[in-house]
Amino acid sequence: MSPRPHAPPSVASVAGWTLTILLFASFVGVQRSAPSPATDPLPAWYEGDSKRAIVAFVQKVTQPGGEGFVPAAERIAVFDNDGTLWAEQPMYTQLAFALDRVKALAPLHPEWKSQEPFASLLKGDVKTALAGGERGLFEIVMATHAGVTSEEFDRIVKEWLASAKHPVTKRPYTEMVYQPMLELLAYLRAHDFKTYVVSGGGADFMRPWTEAVYGIPPEQVIGSTIKLKFEQRDGRPVLVRLPEAEFVDDKAGKPIGIQRHTGRRPIAAFGNSDGDLEMLQWTAAGAGSRLCLLVHHTDATREWAYDRTSSVGRLDQALDEAKARAWTVVSMREDWKTIYPTEK
């Protein structure tokens, strides 16, 4: 989980590259009868197998009387967040938030100076602090996400996101989202899909901003949760966040979280790592038309390239299963014209 070097493209190189792409896209357009730019709902996607699979699926499920038709109410699409809708390198954004919270709260916790994993974190040694794996991560999350009311936490997240910058690109995290996926979300909603985030990250960490950034309202965010306690403070009821895990919405937890939250099986699922495999399997196993898609991080120049051996967002077993079952595998390098909205 150590940061890796990354050189963001310069404005000049992006402009030049975009021009090349535009010319190439025009050429491809003539050759392949691609949709005109004016009507193309997915302009950040190159014409190719991935885009064709998406468009064909949407046409099939929305064709009244067609064999693959799915009523609008059943058009549920689920999206992993980290690595699928926004960047997850060099570390999960929620971890960056937790590290900043440890620093902010440290003056109130003198004992952290000699208590792991906080001691290492405060020395800037993230690697040692997280040597315990996901359990260590979860402990840090507990210490920094609990002890406040639901309203206070909402405010803390919003304030952090308004000022925090990605450690490599120095951009706001909310600009580290993937333009092609924003288009895909809007395209599905334009065809009466209900789009959900289904993330291993905390539901209450995502809800303050998903509507503004993804167009996904808080009630369509499914994520990991900690326990809440209802109590009266000065005659006013509050929900207090307890430092106790309640539900981990990852791996087999994802289909469980979806079922608990919606009571419906999705017809489309989008992920990027082994943590999404069970969600994809659950989606695929339903009757009728299905779309299962993996985002494969293959672009070391514009984003990051990683898969089978990455400590963040490992994609190994799910990649094998996607190939065996002919799920759609998006190569960021070859399928996406732009990565981030700011490159548009």
Add this chain to the structure above:
Amino acid sequence: MSPRPHAPPSVASVAGWTLTILLFASFVGVQRSAPSPATDPLPAWYEGDSKRAIVAFVQKVTQPGGEGFVPAAERIAVFDNDGTLWAEQPMYTQLAFALDRVKALAPLHPEWKSQEPFASLLKGDVKTALAGGERGLFEIVMATHAGVTSEEFDRIVKEWLASAKHPVTKRPYTEMVYQPMLELLAYLRAHDFKTYVVSGGGADFMRPWTEAVYGIPPEQVIGSTIKLKFEQRDGRPVLVRLPEAEFVDDKAGKPIGIQRHTGRRPIAAFGNSDGDLEMLQWTAAGAGSRLCLLVHHTDATREWAYDRTSSVGRLDQALDEAKARAWTVVSMREDWKTIYPTEK
């Protein structure tokens, strides 16, 4: 929780009574300048304080530029189910389902003949079986609601509802819903409210039918849950229902369930018992326009009359708080022209 005697009105008396009401309603209409029947969105409600409070609230939150305006995305309305949207006497419908399931499953469980609470249930002695209170109820629910997949349970509930009849009225349970509340749900949705069921009953017991009966899709049903387990059966993933309580969506559990599910505080809440008090308090404590409403069961002729001492749907502390805080208290006898849709 023992059944109480109840004489359902005969067809003749209902017809005569309905005629009286229609005549009376016409008269009232002339006297009080009530909305014309053609445009009245709540025709099963008498003109009176309750109806006026509802209409005034909806007008206030939907008036653009008005002081009480609430954006459509934040118009969340939560409804208790048992006793608020459908009848809960002489016993909760889900308990009737569980009793029928015990009978259906008894041949597979010879040990139940000598094991409480099943032995008493199989002898028809519901009172003894439930002497342990809610805990006993929950044990019966566990034994009859688990051990199957989510899909199988969905089918079992649908099949039961298609044939089961209310023990007193002999009507299908899905006809034991309250016409005025169906109108209220539709009225709120017509003003861009998102309507939720928030019930102490099982989420997966309600989801198979809430869309058809209430117009509330399964993803807007919040209820009690048991644990699920993801597993592969013959190469196909299933979610198995485990006989283990996960979450009790009652009392203080209601605001917690709402927060976990939606991340939003409702602006309107509807209940009928002390189990809804915390949900009403949580709703009332938000800033801006709020509507908190209790259905008071006051009609011993057309439905049931019960409140402070009832073992099912006790309304005591919440009634005091409603009066102290000027929440809307609906008297079924005086506020509702019709109770059930079949009386229309």
